[in-house]
Amino acid sequence: MYRKLIFELSKEGREGHTLPRCDVPVKKNEDLIPDKYLRHKAANLPQVAENEVVRHFVMLSTLNHHVDKAFYPLGSCTMKYNPKINERLAGLPGFMNLHPEQPAEKVQGALRLMYELGELLKEITGFSAITLQPAAGAQGELTGLLLIKKYHQMKGRQRTVILVPDSAHGTNPASAAICGFRIKTVRSTEQGLVDMEDLKAKTDENVAGIMLTNPSTLGIFETQLKEIRAVMDEVDALMYMDGANLNALFGIVRPGETGFDVMHINLHKSFSTPHGGGGPGSGPVAVNDKLKDYLPAPIIIEKNGRYLLEYNLPESIGSVHTFYGNFAIFVRAYAYIRILGKSGLPQVTRHAIINANYLKAQLKELFELEYPAPTMHEFVLSAEKQKKRGAKALDIAKRLLDYGVHPPTVYFPLIVKEAMMIEPTESESKEMLDVFVQSLKQIDREIDENLETVLQAPHNTPVRRLDEAGAVKNLNINYFKNKV
Numbered sequence: 001m002y003r004k005l006i007f008e009l010s011k012e013g014r015e016g017h018t019l020p021r022c023d024v025p026v027k028k029n030e031d032l033i034p035d036k037y038l039r040h041k042a043a044n045l046p047q048v049a050e051n052e053v054v055r056h057f058v059m060l061s062t063l064n065h066h067v068d069k070a071f072y073p074l075g076s077c078t079m080k081y082n083p084k085i086n087e088r089l090a091g092l093p094g095f096m097n098l099h100p101e102q103p104a105e106k107v108q109g110a111l112r113l114m115y116e117l118g119e120l121l122k123e124i125t126g127f128s129a130i131t132l133q134p135a136a137g138a139q140g141e142l143t144g145l146l147l148i149k150k151y152h153q154m155k156g157r158q159r160t161v162i163l164v165p166d167s168a169h170g171t172n173p174a175s176a177a178i179c180g181f182r183i184k185t186v187r188s189t190e191q192g193l194v195d196m197e198d199l200k201a202k203t204d205e206n207v208a209g210i211m212l213t214n215p216s217t218l219g220i221f222e223t224q225l226k227e228i229r230a231v232m233d234e235v236d237a238l239m240y241m242d243g244a245n246l247n248a249l250f251g252i253v254r255p256g257e258t259g260f261d262v263m264h265i266n267l268h269k270s271f272s273t274p275h276g277g278g279g280p281g282s283g284p285v286a287v288n289d290k291l292k293d294y295l296p297a298p299i300i301i302e303k304n305g306r307y308l309l310e311y312n313l314p315e316s317i318g319s320v321h322t323f324y325g326n327f328a329i330f331v332r333a334y335a336y337i338r339i340l341g342k343s344g345l346p347q348v349t350r351h352a353i354i355n356a357n358y359l360k361a362q363l364k365e366l367f368e369l370e371y372p373a374p375t376m377h378e379f380v381l382s383a384e385k386q387k388k389r390g391a392k393a394l395d396i397a398k399r400l401l402d403y404g405v406h407p408p409t410v411y412f413p414l415i416v417k418e419a420m421m422i423e424p425t426e427s428e429s430k431e432m433l434d435v436f437v438q439s440l441k442q443i444d445r446e447i448d449e450n451l452e453t454v455l456q457a458p459h460n461t462p463v464r465r466l467d468e469a470g471a472v473k474n475l476n477i478n479y480f481k482n483k484v
């Protein structure tokens with residue numbers, strides 16, 4: 001169906017707004033803004049009535065797949081349902097209309113919320129200090145690595161290497177490279193754990209630390225943390241944990257007690273902020289005493305019931321974000337943790353783990369399962385059998401869209417051929433999981449009975465199969481440019 005673009009709906013003189021009369025003396029733009037900054041040509045905006053604007057955006061919101069529309073089992077990305085009440089709370093005027101330049105004594109409530117969120121996250125992770133500043137998981141990684149770098153610098157030495165297992169999330173080596181480290185990849189065993197022999201062989205006086213995604217992108221909990229710690233201790237290297245997917249652990253395991261020195265948390269995955277599409281994120285970094293003096297400034301401290309911003313941190317690595325980070329995300333995370341409480345958080349984790357294990361049990365006959373170790377919040381299947389019959393993981397992923405399900409992450413992690421990485425999350429019912437299983441079984445039958453349908457999928461989506469490589473290489477998203 002051809003849908004008109006909002007620019008094509010535009011008619012000169014149509015208005016989509018009704019604003020109250022201005023109740024302050026009107027000044028002309030020219031009096032307020034220096035001429036050189038003024039736009040003299042009117043912006044080319046569509047002129048449409050209010051109902052057309054509303055229909056336009058409602059229509060757009062249904063074109064894409066999203067978690068409010070249907071199941072979204074995208075591995076590693078934790079696309080779970082987030083309670084709407086937390087959106088309401090983040091939108092309360094007292095939070096929403098704050099300005100970061102307001103003096104601390106005028107925003108005690110906001111500072112208290114940030115302080116208490118920090119305390120809660122310290123309790124959840126088992127670390128002694130925290131910064132809420134980083135605006136994403138990857139920025140948290142960079143912050144954590146800068147802290148590790150500083151740790152070695154303070155000891156008067158230059159360490160150049162970060163160890164990263166081959167089952168790590170892709171941002172780990174990328175962050176280490178941006179931080180100026182060389183990356184040495186550590187192999188995984190057939191069980192999906194760190195290969196200790198390979199680790200030992202690659203550990204020397206150049207190693208600054210190791211970055212572990214735990215659970216790994218295979219959804220497997222690393223059980224050799226003590227042994228890894230011992231190897232790192234031999235050269236005084238530190239241990240970084242990628243805790244983006246903390247919904248596999250929180251309330252049950254405290255990473256700070258399992259040998260790690262520093263970790264980041266993705267509030268926009270596990271703690272109730274919707275994500276995707278490059279929206280705002282928050283990747284707090286928690287550390288132990290070895291690193292706490294180097295945290296970005298300011299940190300929030302409490303003194304006699306008052307909350308203060310402490311900028312005087314002589315050994316700090318400096319700021320990593322303007323002001324304090326993405327405040328509205330802190331409100332959601334705070335509300336989420338307080339509503340669930342001490343008994344609710346482990347329940348979330350158990351549901352995430354049970355859902356993943358249920359799906360794995362339902363699907364392990366249909367697909368190949370290279371790593372049968374117990375699954376945490378996600379697991380990785382291989383579509384090798386299906387590929388031999390003519391349909392690759394990508395084809396299956398595209399066909400799933402016709403069944404109204406977002407595909408799992410495909411072709412990652414790289415150590416599994418034809419990988420399909422599935423994370424159902426804790427927020428789905430058994431009925432929904434069964435629909436997903438039935439869809440995959442049906443697609444598997446289609447491979448033998450109707451291969452072309454699978455290979456040409458999707459059929460029922462707003463656009464058919466796209467040239468993804470072409471879209472990346474020749475990015476052109478300008479409507480006007482496309483039109484001429």
Ligand SMILES: *Cc1c(COP(=O)(O)O)cnc(C)c1O
Pocket residue numbers: 076077135136137138139169171213242244245266281283
């Ligand atoms: C999502 C994710 C990241 C990166 O987080 P961003 O906020 O997207 O930068 C890092 N590690 C893991 C395991 C993740 O799932």
